[in-house]
Amino acid sequence: MSFALSRTDDTVVVTVEGQLVVTNRQEFKQAVLDAAEQGARLVVVDFSHSGYIDSSGLGALVSLSRRLREGGGDLRLVGLNEDLRTLFELTRLDALFPLYATQADALGGR
Template sequence: MSFTLEHTDHALIVTIEGHLVVTNRQEFKQAILDAVEQGVRVVVVDFTTSGYIDSSGLGALVSLSRRLRDVGGDLRLVGLNDDLRTLFELTRLDALFPLYATRADALAAR
């Protein structure tokens, strides 16, 4: 997996390419934590080019969501394929994370 970071006026967009799994979740998590420490409060994670998340990847997302909420922020997910959306629904994590179809939808949410 690789990921790219893109700063907008009021958010950080993280685009995931490949799988979010145990071998790369810490680098992903640290990049976002660093941004939060620098004042970012809205993080949009784009899974359009990703197809798989393991339990450690889910754990990283939950941890990041808690951290962002602690500082008054929000973690938003976009571009989940049917399998990923089903995973979030089955684990009931769709109640924790706002899920959006597009980046524009996620960025427009308040």
Template sequence: MSFSLERTDDVLIVTVDGQLVVTNRQEFKQAILDAVEQGVKLVVADFSTSGYIDSSGLGALVSLSRRLRESGGDLRLVGLNDDLRTLFELTRLDALFPLYATRADALGTR
């Protein structure tokens, strides 16, 4: 997996390319935590080019969501394919994470 970061003011867009799994979750998590420490309040994680998140990846997302909410922020997920959306629904994580079809949708509800 690789990911890219785009920051504008207090918004960070993270584009995830590939799988979010145990071998790369810490790098992903740390990059976002660093941005939160620098004042980011809204993180939009774009999974349009990702097809798989394992349990450790889900754990990283839950942890990040908690940290962002503690600082008055929010983590929003966009671009989930059908399998990923089903995963979030089955684990009931769709109640924790706002899920959006597009970046524009996620940013439009600010």
């Protein structure tokens, strides 16, 4: 997996390519935490180029969401394919994470 961060004011967009799994979740998590420490309040994670997230990747997302919310921020997910969307629905994580079709939708005028 690789990922790229782009920042505008207090918003960070993380574009994920490949799988978010046990071998790379910590690097991903630390990059988002670093951005939050530098003032990011809205983090949008774009999975348009990703097809798989394992349980440790889900755990990293849950942990990040909690940390961001504690700091007054928000974590939003975009570009989930049908399989990923089903995963979030079956685990009921769609109630925790706002799911959007596109980055523009997630940014909602920001």
